[in-house]
Amino acid sequence: MPVITYLTTCIFDSGALKQLAGTAKRLGMSRPFIVTDQGIKTAGILGKVEDALGVAPAGVFDETVSNPTEKQVDEATARYKECGADGVIALGGGSSMDLAKAVCLLASHDEPLESYAAITGGAKKIGKVAPLIAIPTTSGTGSEVSVGMIVTMNNGRKETFVSPNLIPATAICDPDLTLGLPPHLTAATGMDAVTHCIEAVLAPSVNPPAEGIGYEGIYRAIGDGWLRKAVKDGSDADARWHMMMASYEGALAFVKGLGGVHALSHAAGRLHEKKLHHGTLNAIFLPHILRFHEGAADAKYARLRQAMGLKPGADLAQAIEELNADIGIPDNLSAIGLTAEDGPGIVDYALKDLAHFGNPKPMSADDYAKVYEIALG
Secondary structure, rough: OOOOOOOOEEOOOOHHHHHHHHHHHHHOOOOOOEEEOOOHHHOOHHHHHHHHHHOOEEEEOOOOOOOOOOHHHHHHHHHHHHHHEEEEEEEEEEHHHHHHHHHHHOOOOOOOOHHHHHHHOOOHOOOOOOOOEEEEEEOOOHHOOOEEEEOOOOOHHHHHHEEEEHOOEEEEEEEEOOOOOOOOHHHHHHHHHHHHHHHHHHHHHHHHHHHHHHHHHHHHHHOOOOHHHHHOOOOOOOHHHHHHHHHHHHHHHHHHOOHHHHHHHHHHHHOHHHOHHHHHHHHHHHHHHHHOOOOHHHHHHHHHHHOOOOOOOOHHHHHHHHHHHHHHHOOOOHHHHHOOHHHHHHHHHHHHOOOHHHOHHHHHHHHHHHHHHHHHO
């Protein structure tokens, strides 16, 4: 029997950042701790947030790396405690928001981070965490309204943590913060949102509201053309608005689950020396996973074609490949630095990833290995 819970407060519109001071006050934050990265600081966005906050933050951690690590979680949590903060503001893409969620968790819980991992039943240990405001600066991850976070652990695994208590207390989604984002990042983050919507739709669990939102997000990003428009013109405010909404919708949808694309992307993303972008990995793996699952969910494939503006019977995988080419996504994994030697480890970790269990039909190690081999090019 499905049990459906939906989700959190989101302040969404151009100029929404102006609501930050009031939001912090409402949540009881008088000494917020900001988690962000150097790119956000250099771009001047951190300064805008500090101005909108109206008070000096208790501390700022601006060293977030792509695919944050357990070591960095420990460092940021120590800084949070040292400065006497009473809440967290996450500013940036998925990495900053995941790191901020982990800080909120460890600031209010005593066990090591690994003990809260979803795949080992740790979700039931996650109680109320420090208050969190999430402010996305890209349109892809949707972490500002999601139940989860991803951290690369000291043991090498890219671990998923899931709990309703990890959903930010409030999301402030201001599309103006994404104006001027470079085309390659707009494309990669946009394909992250698209993949969230598609994999959520295909996941076999029952959640019609989430599934309906997934279809709508796909239509917004692809069928209505906003992803291509955002990549083509970084100053198109309407395109930025719609892509931030598609990203938001992707996260609302993936409470239903994800699948093999994310299992592989998480497994590849743990390779820190490769410096791989999660959205780019998703975009490259997506058509190959769609081909693998062809025939396993025919009614959903038909509705996905409609949402994407395709003709009945069109090849979904080919349509994604054409979209990738149009927006500048690399053709294959080799182009971003992965090799055949990376394959066995990626396959092994994919089988252990929480997203693996959301495939519409089962995938074995051989299945993942074949997908990886083809995607390698």
